[in-house]
Amino acid sequence: MLEEDIRITKSREAILQAMETLLKQKPFRKITVNDICQTAVVGRTTFYSHFEDKYKLISYVLQQEQQWLEDIILKSPPHEVILNVLLDIQQNKRLYYNLFVVEVSEELQRLLQDTFNRFFTNILLVCKAEGVQLPSESLPLLVAYYTNGVVGMILWWAENDFSMPAEEVTSCLSNLLGYLWE
Numbered sequence: 441m442l443e444e445d446i447r448i449t450k451s452r453e454a455i456l457q458a459m460e461t462l463l464k465q466k467p468f469r470k471i472t473v474n475d476i477c478q479t480a481v482v483g484r485t486t487f488y489s490h491f492e493d494k495y496k497l498i499s500y501v502l503q504q505e506q507q508w509l510e511d512i513i514l515k516s517p518p519h520e521v522i523l524n525v526l527l528d529i530q531q532n533k534r535l536y537y538n539l540f541v542v543e544v545s546e547e548l549q550r551l552l553q554d555t556f557n558r559f560f561t562n563i564l565l566v567c568k569a570e571g572v573q574l575p576s577e578s579l580p581l582l583v584a585y586y587t588n589g590v591v592g593m594i595l596w597w598a599e600n601d602f603s604m605p606a607e608e609v610t611s612c613l614s615n616l617l618g619y620l621w622e
Contacts, residue, residue, distance in 0.1 A: 452490050454480040463535040467542040502555040519614045526606040541598050556587040
C-alpha cells in the first residue's frame with residue numbers, strides 16, 4: 441500500500457513539474473495532454489487518474505499558489521510578501537508570460553480571476569471580522585476592484601517585459617493594499 445502511495449505521489453509531482461517545464465517553453469494554449477505525459481514520463485491513463493484535463497491541472501496549480509500566498513501573508517509583512525511574489529514572477533517570467541499573457545484562453549482567464557477572487561474574499565472577510573473599516577460594505581465590489589487592479593497591474597508589468605523594477609511595483613501595490621494587512 442505504501443509503495444502505491446509513493447508511486448501516486450511521484451506521478452502527481454511529475455505531472456505538476458512537467459506543466460511548469462512546458463510553460464517555460466510555450467503558451468498554455470499550445471500545451472497538450474500528450475506533451476504533459478511525455479515530459480512527465482507517464483501514460484495518459486495516469487494523467488487522467490489525477491486530472492480531468494489540462495484546465496483542472498492548471499486550476500490545481502493556481503489553488504496551490506493561492507494557498508502558498510495565503511500562508512506567507514500570515515508570516516511576513518505585506519511589502520515583503522508583494523516583493524517576493526513579484527520577484528518570483530520576474531524570475532520565472534517566461535512561465536508567467538506563457539501562462540497569462542500569450543494567447544490567454546477564456547477558461548484560463550476565468551481560473552486566474554477565480555483564484556484572485558477567492559484570495560481577496562478571504563482577506564476582506566478577515567478584515568471585516570477584525571473590524572477594519574472597509575471603503576465599501578459591498579464585498580463583491582471590493583473583491584472585483586482589488587482582483588482586477590492587481591491582475592491588471594501584474595499583466596501590464598509582464599506585457600511591458602518587466603521594464604519597471606519589482607521594488608517600484610511593490611511600492612505601488614503596498615500603498616494600494618497595505619491596509620488590508622494592518
